[in-house]
Amino acid sequence: MKYLDEYRDRDATRVFLKQIRETVTRPWKIMEICGGQTHGLVKNGLLDLLPDEVQMIHGPGCPVCVTPKSLIDMAVQLMEKGVVVCSFGDMVRVPGTTKSLLQAKAEGGDLRVLYSPIEAVTIARDNPEKEVVFFAVGFETTAPADALSVLHAKKEGLTNYSILVSHVLVPPAMEAILADEHAVIDAFLGAGHVCAIMGTTAYEPLARKYQIPIVVTGFEPLDLVDGIYRAVKQLEAGKYKVENQYSRVVRKEGNLEARKVIETVFEVATREWRGIGPIPDSGYRLRDAFVDFDAELKFGVCSDTAENTSGCIAGEILKGLKKPHQCPYFAKECTPAKPLGAPMVSSEGACAAYYHFSDHLIKT
């Protein structure tokens, strides 16, 4: 595969790993922001190849993991009202207060797993007698397609389509992690695809304020080791710049077309993060002009679920304060088959990643 095989090359990866080993002189904690990067690290067995000094902390960039329980409860309520709920795949197994979307489906709800919100618009068009809601979960990466689905529906005059918005933004989450008094992160691997949309300028003030290197990084093995190497080099040299490892995809200004679509439909708002709580200006809501497409208002669903009744320590995990195996429930009461919290569900989630990698199991 052009532009893929080159980034999965064993020898080239080994060269970077060797350089990391030769450069590192002391322990560093590097957080990869994006769940896709976590997945890449785990899938390729990279954690096994890094020197002990480099500790990767799996960040909050797993959209499934940070979607609050209350939103899942609302989606379940919609299904119980007979609404067709469309969702990305890994969202459907995350437990809400009483059930997951998959359980609501088993009880007779109409749930469709889709790859794109545009498909949900098609479902709405083909089924004018039904109400169709897309569960708009995700970071800046999924926001353009979700916004576009609303624009399409509006243009076509569809009145039976709306979205349940649970959009969150990366930079405010990074700031929340850094501002924590127990913050332990030495450097970030920035989320490549988020930056492909939004660009890299938003990270400059963060790097300066917290004196922390931020390396915007891709997802293939070679990207990841290159990103880690650049972060280690900066750390060892006492630098804190925003660097772009993923320059074949990421431009400084991002994707202007996509940003325009987002800005047309969404505005920045306070959002609640699962395990972290509300973060000011950390997500999107629909602008007033698109209020008819807001499923929350349209159907009057609400939930004031208190978070964290399950004992899940997602907040500490997402901030990197604790490793998954330091949770008393890890791999015991909480497994991917019976997750207590979201980080155990998605293959991008820190706990599931740990569970699947099971480094501690291999080495003992």
Place this chain on the structure above:
Amino acid sequence: MDKKKIELGHGSGGLLTRELLDELIFSTFRNPYIDQKHDGAVLPLTGEVVISTDSFVVSPIFFKGGDIGELAVNGSVNDVAMCGGIPKYLSLAFIIEEGLPVEDLKKILQSISIAAKRSGVEVVTGDTKVVEKGKGDRIFINTTAVGMKHPGADITMSRILPGDQIIVNNSLAQHGMAIMSEREGLAFESAISSDTTNLNYVVSDILDRFGTQIHLLRDATRGGVAGVLSEIAVDTSLGVFLKEEAIPLQKQVAAACDLLGLDPLYVANEGVFLVVAHQDIAHDLLEALKVQDPEASPAIIGEITTAHPEMVVLESKIGGRRVVTPLIGEQLPRIC
């Protein structure tokens, strides 16, 4: 048949049922057993009998490289073969949702007939039920295959030894990805076809040659190769070590898996089986598989080890290791 669509009456046991059986079923499958038109069949089996049953609910029912009918024959035939059996006879039961076009049923019956001939089994008995619209999904099929045990076969998990080699007969994940691309309406440079096929002759051939040196045979259907290997690791209390580099995967299948966020190790196959064999014969067995099907890509993908008991560990292409856990629920596509 006058009717264009299957109606509830076709399953009532009355005239419509008789018409359906006579004009579609009995005329398609002619043999001394089914010609009796009895409720069952009396079969001349001697010695150790091998039996396996399976139900087929695939959607869509027609897909690139096959359909539900072909799948239903190959599925049970292959399961008997994996037990070290030589399949001979097949039962065939339909649960049809009211409204299925008769033409679709005819096409499925044709596929069943062809697949049965290809694998040398005879359809000897069956059943047809019709359920109300909305109570099924077009058509469900159950088949049971019966056969005799191959005299050279001794297939059981307990015979697996450390050092045994793990061999696959062909590249992975074609069936699951063919179904997925059909469902998602995805078009790839060259379309992915299901790998559904009967494996009884190739299995019989390797059993003739290698007999008890073959310790386990297992087709990697639902749950994929990872599912089978996890089961082996847990049941034998031994470890399974896999080399990602050795795992045969078609380029477009790998690309489809990447695109849809799925791991090919967990994707269903319908013509892929694993052999766990004594290390002394592994290479000869590999050669035998190559001769059997020159278009397939058989490979030794790993081995049984005493390291990491009860775990499947995969060495990635770049040399890192990870644990391959069994699939939990359905494989879910990732958001990004």
